[in-house]
Amino acid sequence: MSPPSVSQPVLVYDRIAQNRRKTVILVALAIALTVPFIGAVSFGVSEFLVAQFGPRTDIGRTRENAMRRALSRRRESGRPDTEFTRELDNQLEAETWKMRVQREKDEEAIARFRMQMMTVVAGGFTALLGLLFWTVASSSTSKVLTMCGARPAGASENEARRILENLSIGAGLPTPKLYVINSPTPNAFAAGTDPSHSVVAVTQGLLTLLEYRELEGVLAHELSHIGNHDTRLNTVVAALALFLRLPYLLVKRRIDEHTQNQYHYVPVRRRGWFRLMFTVVMLPAIVYVFVVAPILATLIRSAISRSREFLADADAALLSRNPEGLVRALAKIAGAGSVVAVSNPVIAHLYFADPQAPGIAMGLFRGSLLATHPPIEKRIARLMEFNGGVPGAAIEQAVHEGKEFTRFHPPVAIETLEPIKQDEISVLTAGNPMGRVYRVLSATSLYDRPDVRSFIVARVPAGGLLVVFDDPGRFRQVLTPDQTFGYMPASVKIQKVDMLPGEIHDPAARAAAESAAVAAQSVAQSAAARRLSPAQVLIATALGVTVFAGIFIVMMKFGGN
Amino acid sequence: MLSALLFQTAAAVITPAVAATLFAVLMAFFMAMFAISLYNGLVRARMRTREAWSGIEVQLKRRASLIPNLVETVRGYAAHEHEVFAEVAQARGALAKASGPAASAAADQFLTQALGRLMAVAENYPQLQAAASFTHLQGDLADTEEKIAYARQFYNVNALDCNARIQSFPGNQFAAWFHFEPVTFFTAEPGVFEDVQVSFAKAV
Numbered sequence: 001m002s003p004p005s006v007s008q009p010v011l012v013y014d015r016i017a018q019n020r021r022k023t024v025i026l027v028a029l030a031i032a033l034t035v036p037f038i039g040a041v042s043f044g045v046s047e048f049l050v051a052q053f054g055p056r057t058d059i060g061r062t063r064e065n066a067m068r069r070a071l072s073r074r075r076e077s078g079r080p081d082t083e084f085t086r087e088l089d090n091q092l093e094a095e096t097w098k099m100r101v102q103r104e105k106d107e108e109a110i111a112r113f114r115m116q117m118m119t120v121v122a123g124g125f126t127a128l129l130g131l132l133f134w135t136v137a138s139s140s141t142s143k144v145l146t147m148c149g150a151r152p153a154g155a156s157e158n159e160a161r162r163i164l165e166n167l168s169i170g171a172g173l174p175t176p177k178l179y180v181i182n183s184p185t186p187n188a189f190a191a192g193t194d195p196s197h198s199v200v201a202v203t204q205g206l207l208t209l210l211e212y213r214e215l216e217g218v219l220a221h222e223l224s225h226i227g228n229h230d231t232r233l234n235t236v237v238a239a240l241a242l243f244l245r246l247p248y249l250l251v252k253r254r255i256d257e258h259t260q261n262q263y264h265y266v267p268v269r270r271r272g273w274f275r276l277m278f279t280v281v282m283l284p285a286i287v288y289v290f291v292v293a294p295i296l297a298t299l300i301r302s303a304i305s306r307s308r309e310f311l312a313d314a315d316a317a318l319l320s321r322n323p324e325g326l327v328r329a330l331a332k333i334a335g336a337g338s339v340v341a342v343s344n345p346v347i348a349h350l351y352f353a354d355p356q357a358p359g360i361a362m363g364l365f366r367g368s369l370l371a372t373h374p375p376i377e378k379r380i381a382r383l384m385e386f387n388g389g390v391p392g393a394a395i396e397q398a399v400h401e402g403k404e405f406t407r408f409h410p411p412v413a414i415e416t417l418e419p420i421k422q423d424e425i426s427v428l429t430a431g432n433p434m435g436r437v438y439r440v441l442s443a444t445s446l447y448d449r450p451d452v453r454s455f456i457v458a459r460v461p462a463g464g465l466l467v468v469f470d471d472p473g474r475f476r477q478v479l480t481p482d483q484t485f486g487y488m489p490a491s492v493k494i495q496k497v498d499m500l501p502g503e504i505h506d507p508a509a510r511a512a513a514e515s516a517a518v519a520a521q522s523v524a525q526s527a528a529a530r531r532l533s534p535a536q537v538l539i540a541t542a543l544g545v546t547v548f549a550g551i552f553i554v555m556m557k558f559g560g561n
Numbered sequence: 562m563l564s565a566l567l568f569q570t571a572a573a574v575i576t577p578a579v580a581a582t583l584f585a586v587l588m589a590f591f592m593a594m595f596a597i598s599l600y601n602g603l604v605r606a607r608m609r610t611r612e613a614w615s616g617i618e619v620q621l622k623r624r625a626s627l628i629p630n631l632v633e634t635v636r637g638y639a640a641h642e643h644e645v646f647a648e649v650a651q652a653r654g655a656l657a658k659a660s661g662p663a664a665s666a667a668a669d670q671f672l673t674q675a676l677g678r679l680m681a682v683a684e685n686y687p688q689l690q691a692a693a694s695f696t697h698l699q700g701d702l703a704d705t706e707e708k709i710a711y712a713r714q715f716y717n718v719n720a721l722d723c724n725a726r727i728q729s730f731p732g733n734q735f736a737a738w739f740h741f742e743p744v745t746f747f748t749a750e751p752g753v754f755e756d757v758q759v760s761f762a763k764a765v
């Protein structure tokens with residue numbers, strides 16, 4: 001008997017190719033937005049610099065034209081044509097000619113200065129873009145997990161771990177670590193830029209609600225996110241979006257500060273005709289930089305996020321060969337609701353279903369354009385295309401089961417938790433309130449106050465693990481495994497350890513990490529907490545070179561005048 | 562100005578002849594890079610297929626290592642079912658002796674049938690069914706079968722990629738020249754498509 005013939009075209013490969021193409025187009029569009037953005041900003045800044053610091057011309061074009069008109073009027077006014085008047089005319093013409101030559105030289109100097117300033121500013125802004133990439137990309141997975149309050153999977157999650165292991169054999173990826181979030185709402189996410197250092201986190205509600213095949217579908221979806229390097233892509237897109245929104249966000253911060261400090265906002269007064277012309281000429285650039293680019297950046301970022309969700313759905317169907325499981329899981333989650341109370345808007349795109357409650361303030365913009373996840377009905381519809389369809393009754397029943405689940409496992413009330421007020425710039429500037437785990441390389445003692453002469457609260461042996469909170473200064477704030485808080489001198493060399501801060505309180509995990517090979521690492525690596533990677537050095541050098549070149553050019557121009 | 566001077570020197574140096582040779586050199590360079598990347602892609606695809614095949618063998622070995630425990634547990638409760646145990650031992654011996662993919666595939670099929678008969682026999686002993694060690698081993702066996710299935714699926718994915726590269730243009734020119742043979746997909750045994758008879762009647 002021969003294998004059953006395929007009655008439908010294989011849509012899943014087409015869908016996968018289509019989604020990848022869409023991502024490429026959107027990312028190209030985002031990069032294409034950046035180029036005029038850098039151009040507009042550097043043009044504006046260079047115009048400003050020319051106006052403030054640039055070479056000036058004493059003789060404007062209008063004045064020269066006025067003089068020439070006066071001269072021609074003199075000639076046609078019917079004067080006596082004596083040698084004296086002719087001599088006077090020649091002298092005046094010679095003067096005008098000299099003034100014109102001088103003006104042209106001045107204008108050339110101004111144009112050259114403007115070009116140099118534009119190049120310098122454009123280069124500086126491109127280096128800034130690189131700096132943003134690096135900063136956004138270095139936010140670690142453990143920080144994300146701590147933000148969600150996740151714990152490593154224990155013995156009761158063996159089934160889920162087995163499913164994940166089997167799926168990674170099917171995908172040819174290293175098995176990601178499984179973490180569990182203590183929330184009754186069913187949802188899941190995957191994080192990690194490198195497949196060998198990735199994690200998948202599921203909520204307790206998901207494990208309770210879903211059956212074997214449905215859980216397999218959800219985990220296949222998350223594994224597909226990891227395999228498609230979606231976190232890395234989202235990092236790149238987030239950096240681009242932040243770059244395009246930066247002027248808007250800075251101005252918004254300044255306006256917010258002003259409105260908080262004064263009764264009404266007093267804008268900077270612009271005086272003078274030149275300033276007016278400056279603003280009018282710059283208006284398209286200003287509109288683009290402050291209004292159009294931020295909005296487009298947000299839209300593109302949401303569109304890319306949605307497109308990658310569809311791609312992960314299709315890849316999950318291909319991996320598990322069972323789209324029905326994923327369809328039923330989606331239907332159950334649609335019934336149960338996917339709003340996770342502890343979620344942070346900054347990482348909303350990582351979740352399986354949209355974790356944000358529709359806020360009142362965002363009500364106007366909560367249409368499908370800004371959502372990070374496509375609506376569940378559309379996802380189910382696309383998945384149904386692959387399999388020839390799941391009966392509608394099965395979907396109805398799954399939705400009903402989801403709603404029943406919510407009745408018995410109500411979600412945490414959202415109103416009691418204050419929304420996390422973070423705009424995106426704080427991604428760059430916030431320290432790490434959760435702390436990071438480090439290993440101390442030489443024995444040291446912890447002090448009660450940031451003072452070497454104060455009381456010693458604890459001693460830490462060499463190789464001991466600590467949770468370090470960022471504190472610029474001569475002392476670091478640390479927490480020992482037995483919950484003692486103290487200050488450690490900043491001169492003690494520490495080495496980063498890839499663990500969650502919560503894990504060091506567990507003796508088994510701590511012993512395992514402490515006995516890990518310390519001998520293999522040389523002393524030169526002990527400053528790894530401070531050392532810069534080659535990429536960082538390159539970007540910092542580029543930025544420094546650009547800044548110094550700009551200063552040098554400005555000084556030359558200044559001195560030459 | 563400096564830029565005017567640059568333009569003049571450039572126009573003097575880069576005559577049409579120089580430009581043509583430069584263009585030809587660049588074209589040749591890019592074509593060489595393209596050819597090299599095609600060849601490397603073929604090599605990588607073939608390596609991945611081989612690695613996926615050994616991945617299947619890893620899972621098969623895992624199942625083979627489960628079997629002694631399973632046999633001992635069943636023997637503890639059903640000591641007089643000698644034929645079944647002998648069959649399993651014979652199948653394991655055949656698998657250990659098999660060399661080459663065809664022989665090991667046949668031996669693996671034999672082992673699967675023997676295991677199936679062992680589990681059918683174990684259905685008759687309710688004490689065995691209740692034993693926690695037996696249910697644990699049964700779960701492990703089911704899990705291993707799934708792992709084997711996923712490993713075969715992964716192998717097929719890589720075989721697809723390898724074959725597609727070998728047979729698309731312009732890769733197929735390389736394939737013939739450098740002796741890249743198409744790899745076979747993992748197909749099921751002929752008996753799989755027949756209907757399975759399930760009966761809940763207890764064997765007497």
